[in-house]
Amino acid sequence: MRAKHALLGAAAALALAPAAFAERGSDGQVNIIYWQGPSTMNPYLSGGIKELEAASLSLEPLARYDPDGNMVPFLAETVPTLENGGVSEDLKSVTWKIKPGLLWSDGTPVTSADVRFTWQYCTAEGGGCSQSEKYNDVADVETPDELTAIVRFSVPKPYPYGPFVGNQAPILQAAQFADCLGPKAPGCTSANFMPVGTGPFIVTDFRPNDVIALKANEHYRDPEKPAFSTVNFKGGGDAMAAGRSVLETGEYDFAWNLQLAPEVLDQMAAAGKGEVEVAFGTLVERIMVNFTDPDPKWGERRATADHPHPFLTDKAVRQALSMAIDRDLLTEIGYGQAGRTTCNVLAAPEIYASEANEGCLVQDIEGAKALLDQAGWVPGPDGVRQKDGMRLSMLFQSSTNAVRQDFQALIKQWWSEIGVESELRNVDASVFFGGDPGSPDTFQKFYADVEMYANSFDGTDPEAYMANWECKQAPRPETQWQGNNMPRYCNAAYDALVAEMAKTGKMDERIALAKKMNDILMQDYVILPLVHRGRVSARATSLGGFVMNAWDSELWNAADWYRVK
Amino acid sequence: MFTYTIRRLLIAIPTLLVISLIIFLVVTLAPSDPTANLPLSIPSEVRAQMREALGLNEPILVRYLLWLRQFFLYEPLHMLDQAFGLSLAGEDMQRILSWQTRSPVADLIVQRLPQTLWVVGTSYVVGVLIALPIGIASAYRQYSWFDQIGTFVSMVGFSVPTFFTGVLLIVIFSVHLGWFPSIYDTTLRVTDLSTFWLQIKQMIMPVAVLALYNAAQISRFMRASMLDNLNQDYVRTARAKGMTERVVVLLHVLRNSMIPVVTVIALGVPTVFGGAIITEQVFKVNGIGQLLIIAIQGGDVPTVQTLTFIFAVLIVLFNLIADVLYGLLDPRIRYD
Amino acid sequence: MSETAMSDRSPRPLVEIRDLRMHFPIHAGVLRRRVGAVRAVDGVSFDIHEGETLGLVGESGCGKSTCGRAILRLYDITSGSIRIEGDEIGTLGQDALRPRRPRMQMVFQDPQASLNPRMTVARIIGEPLDEHTTLSRAEKRDRIYELMDAVGLNRNFANRYPHQFSGGQRQRIGIARALALNPKFIVCDEPIAALDVSIQAQVVNLLEDLQDRFGLTYLFISHDLSMVRHIADRVAVMYLGRVVELAPRDSLYGAPLHPYTQALLSAVPEPDPDLEASRRHIILKGDVPSPANPPEGCNFCTRCPQAMPICHRIDPEMREPRPGHFAACHLHDPDHIPTAGSTAANDQPQQGE
């Protein structure tokens, strides 16, 4: 997989090459369609992904993530790290240096005051900033000189790249938004719709949820870019129509987020007008194993640590369940090129992906049977294995969704082949994921033996994600059934690793810790990962320079796009 | 008639106030959350702050009264200001802002009205223009082949959903033949013949889909009304008078048959302003209908509230217009 | 039946109807195909003489209106011959008919429905003048006023709409309209049925008056036997699309020949209480058969109190048992002489008060 990425990088580099000879604005218009139209260009007022992506054409952070999940400096000269001294030893401050000579699209210089202002803007009282989480624990942003901004945290931040990094936290121009702090934020319609930016394009006409017209930013830092003079950013419709407009009719150059059945996409792509672009983020479809007994006889305390599960606490059973699954088949049926098999719950970024668990890629029914035999689970008269009168019979729940129900049926079949009986159940997604503590059907209550859904984490840093399986994160009545540790996994060694990561700043050490935690979860069969799911978009063959990115805006490198002649 | 109209208008005011309150309650109390569509990675405390910034923590009555004041006082003042360059509206007279876009709802509506009127309005006119002759001919030659085909086409037009006909047209004319664009360009300005031609090309399919649907309904009305009148004695009287068939059908029958049809047509006009949610989605026309559906999906209460209230006003207004038209067309009806 | 079969006077009749049929198609099924026909008028023949009033009576639905309309060619008739002043109009197309329309007019049963609600009285009366004359505007207006005077309508009402009049007034408008083009022949289709009793007499008197003044000929359709007795010179009785008896008024009312006429007349209340008390009602059993599916043989055989076996097989022909008095009944057929003659009708009547 590493080789594949290297190739992709090389291809991207090749693709970029011709653009370097182009002249700004020489390639006419590029047409982009988002079937959900952006409602504002200010990412701080709407947390929606569509708004973040649209805004990324104009607004830029100090650093973005590249397709491999590595940080690359955008407005900053370099990415500060412990190693280069940009991050202080106590992990409480980060020093960013802005590239000299940067101009806003109105011709004024970009300064550290803008960086500081952005922090103030998002944390102002009454503004309802949707990205305020990114600025958590920021005590101050100091501006010792025009081009230096020092972010001071109130607590040590081993991973200090929340503020001003990635498409959720771009820099706003202080001059434009000065009067838009706090409750006044929504009133600044023209600023919110037509922000002054540093990106390759700036808005000339913004029609919420419909169309954004943009033109090349005359003050963009690379005088030869962007190659396109205008952008027509259309919103509305549905994924099918958006895909059609790129792949079949060729009216558009790029269509975002095509969640369509694999065969539908393949059929559209067969028209030859464009290509399907896939990038893999952190989304993994997985089966969670319940370590506690959901039996209704336990009343209030069912599915809590008070009552361990009668047979899923046996590692042999969990392992056999995993071995019986044909992950290749699931991926092909459910997601086609938008999915790939994985044996890790932490499947990306690449640097974090463990290679210690690849064994799960091959289905092994016979091995699973042998394992259960060994563990004393022998087939009963009805073919269902049992031991001491305990039958391997389970309730398997998931959210209502065509692909998930297909998966459930297939898995049920494989499990029955190894002598494990399962009853299938599906719950409406709004209830299942709704988190209502009064409902018995939520994924947190987990009143079943196994459950299947997908989850991901934001950004590239897995610290918070891996902390999900800390013992104390188990949902239970005391926490109003909130918490992310669905399996109710409780392992002191694991918890110690979580604590260690929270105070480790060195990148390679963090990577090692995250992999170790992933391996514990995998080798203990707490979570059975199934498919690593990607983002799918479509690009016209004539759009050059495009590089799909799952870690930042898909339009992250629009400055490098050009028309293939 | 005049006093009647005035009286009806006066009655309409309390009616509309009640309607506005009901709409407000329904829209507000419906379990929708403007932050529900945000990515799961945005934590719940941040969501709570966002809701607070939207004013969701104010008591319902306060929000309703604010909306009333905004709708009936602030918005008109702002509009006057914009139209005549005045400055009647004070600094603190906050306009009705959409929760999704944080921009004035009125601006959104003004922005979207052109495409809706172009597409949905044209389709209504086209629909009526084809419905009337079809209805007349079907009734005049009842049970003829023409009538049978007309009935069949109406049934199809009425019962086949527009998302089906719309997508079918796109697949045929955009994907396979490549004649028309599958995506409507709302920024297109008609300045010369070639842009006019582009406008026609992008309107043809959505207009055809909606016109078929409208025509199906209205032609049935026209036919039924014509049939009612064709068998009346006064038609025989006209024939007995020795009037030509043209005069009999067009002057006597048609003019009388038009009375209910005209009112039905008038009652349908508000739906033009309401846009066509599905067709607008299918062809990406992004008019008022799409604005409404997006607002509903996004839990954007001010937009939904304002739009539905404007629809209510239009419906009440066109009901009145229909009644007045009825009175003008039918001398038997007297309102005073 | 000869050409002059049903005329008893020597001059050529104004209207000659021969074997007139008017069948309405019945459509059914998904495709609304034609599956049969309503034989609303099924072989009717009679003459009307200039200046006379022929009454046409019969139960509701027997085809009186259809007959009247068919004679005026408001329908495209199924078959038969209609001659007016010797001029065959049965087969003419609507275009060829139009110039002949002024000669024949109709007054309708429902004065409200027969007047276009969106036209003023002046337009209703004046419209045929536009179509058929070349009068100037002023002349037309004068003619309209003249006609309104003739039917007793106030001239000031010329610009009102029909709904602004009373029922009686509306019928006067209808009559004025019919008179506008100086017709010779008017079909009055139950012109008084929709009116109050108090106004009925006025309208009938008006009609009689106009007949005298303008020398009109009427076909007076009604189910009110006493009114017909008052106005008609001769009377035709219809049953299920056919004329079953046709006779001068006194002969018909005095000595009806057809069992159906006898039943109808027995139902008319006598003004004289003594006579009323001694009168015997003949109550007809059963419903009128559907005109879409008339019975075999005599149309009346399903309800006739005197029906004979032959009646179910053979359709009786129209005969003239008395001079000028025609009837279609086997009782009056010399070939099928039953036990008694014309008085047989009273032999086995259904008794009733």
Ligand SMILES: Nc1ncnc2c1ncn2[C@@H]1O[C@H](COP(=O)(O)OP(=O)(O)OP(=O)(O)O)[C@@H](O)[C@H]1O
């Ligand atoms: N346009 C038509 N289509 C089909 N059937 C018709 C039509 N007009 C009349 N009929 C049928 O023809 C028959 C005779 O109708 P008609 O109106 O002539 O009766 P009528 O004797 O005038 O009755 P009434 O005294 O109630 O006016 C009825 O059975 C009626 O249903």
Ligand code: SF4
């Ligand atoms: S022919 Fe027979 S059925 Fe018909 S009226 Fe005469 S007696 Fe009655």
Ligand SMILES: [Mg+2]
């Ligand atoms: Mg009648």
